Amino acid sequence: MGKLNDVRLYVVVFILLCLNNIACKSSSSHTDDLEKQITSAFYHWKVAYNPTRSEVRELKRLTVNKLYVHFFDVDWDARTRQPVPKAFVQFQQKPVGTIVPVVFITNRTLMNVSPNGLPELATHITQAIKRISQKSGLAFSEVQVDCDWSTSTRDRYFRLLTLLKNRLNCPLSATIRLHQIKYTDQTGIPPVTRGMLMLYNVDDWKRADTRNSIYDPDVANQYLSFVSTYPLPLDLVMPLFRWTIVYRNNRFLIFLTNLDRQTLAKSHFLAPQSDSTRFVATRDTSAFGIAIRRGDLFRSEAVPSDRLLQEKARLLNQISNQRLTFALYHLDSTILSSYPRETLQTLLQSPKLP
Structure with a gap:
């Protein structure tokens, strides 16, 4: 009888564990x-x-x-x-x-x-x-x-x-x-x-x-x-x-809001750099409401x-x-x-x- 009761107990425990596992998976799902x-x-x-x-x-x-x-x-x-x-x-x-x-x-x-x-x-x-x-x-x-x-x-x-x-x-x-x-x-x-x-x-x-x-x-x-x-x-x-950030001598100069990369790419006084978001001024000029010097760096961000x-x-x-x-x-x-x-x-x- 003792062994039979042990077997029954093991079966009940096994069934409860299975039901608990199914419930947890269902809840997680x-x-x-x-x-x-x-x-x-x-x-x-x-x-x-x-x-x-x-x-x-x-x-x-x-x-x-x-x-x-x-x-x-x-x-x-x-x-x-x-x-x-x-x-x-x-x-x-x-x-x-x-x-x-x-x-x-x-x-x-x-x-x-x-x-x-x-x-x-x-x-x-x-x-x-x-x-x-x-x-x-x-x-x-x-x-x-x-x-x-x-x-x-x-x-x-x-x-x-x-x-x-x-x-x-x-x-x-x-x-x-x-x-x-x-x-x-x-x-x-x-x-x-x-x-x-x-x-x-x-x-x-x-x-x-x-x-x-x-x-x-x-x-x-x-x-x-x-x-x-x-x-x-x-x-x-x-x-x-979106904005463009301008640097002069590696120091922040100004934010130019809503100035995108496409506009920079069309500007003849800017030379595109290898990463496609940076442009360097090739000469002194004025544009975008600011005075630009040769070597100024423009980085477009969006x-x-x-x-x-x-x-x-x-x-x-x-x-x-x-x-x-x-x-x-x-x-x-x-x-x-x-x-x-x-x-x-x-x-x-x-x-x-x-």
């Missing part, structure tokens, strides 16, 4: 089959909020009803030794849909402001956000803070975020750079509801030998494997903008359509939360016209959960 539920959005980063007819038409065509609108900057004034707001948005039209106010805070502000000055700064920021919203008849249910904080300013920044969250009485989100994803032990996790992962400005634009400061997959690959373990729910923003689509798919697989906002930076008719409609539609499509 169901999770893998779920598609992300995506809310599409654009950033608006201009002082005047006055979208053109083509921009409004594009928002409707792409069924985008959410905008992250830059409200103002906070920078450090060396003369008064105080943080000062600047570049306030001016609403010449009333936005429709969901509006998320965005406040950009420079890291030097956090480096210089005293810990005792943080409550007053939080109060001023809150009052400015509410004043702009009330004047323009806007309601908001989220505020985003954009800051490239460092290890030395982490504690002050996180304290400021906590103060803002308490004063605003609404969810707070914060932009997250790739280095802040990887080095969480140094940069910490901001005390906010969500993070907006910025998949651009990944390399040092000040260096003449940088390949593409907007987005270089080889640079990004050093960080992206850490996305899946980041403890905050993440949203994602990717770049549509992210092609296929790269945007590829990296979006890769990041969606890395981000663990099922619901997120996918945003493009930023709303501008000149920028939008540089991409095929099919690319924008594919980037902003919103699959639903089954």
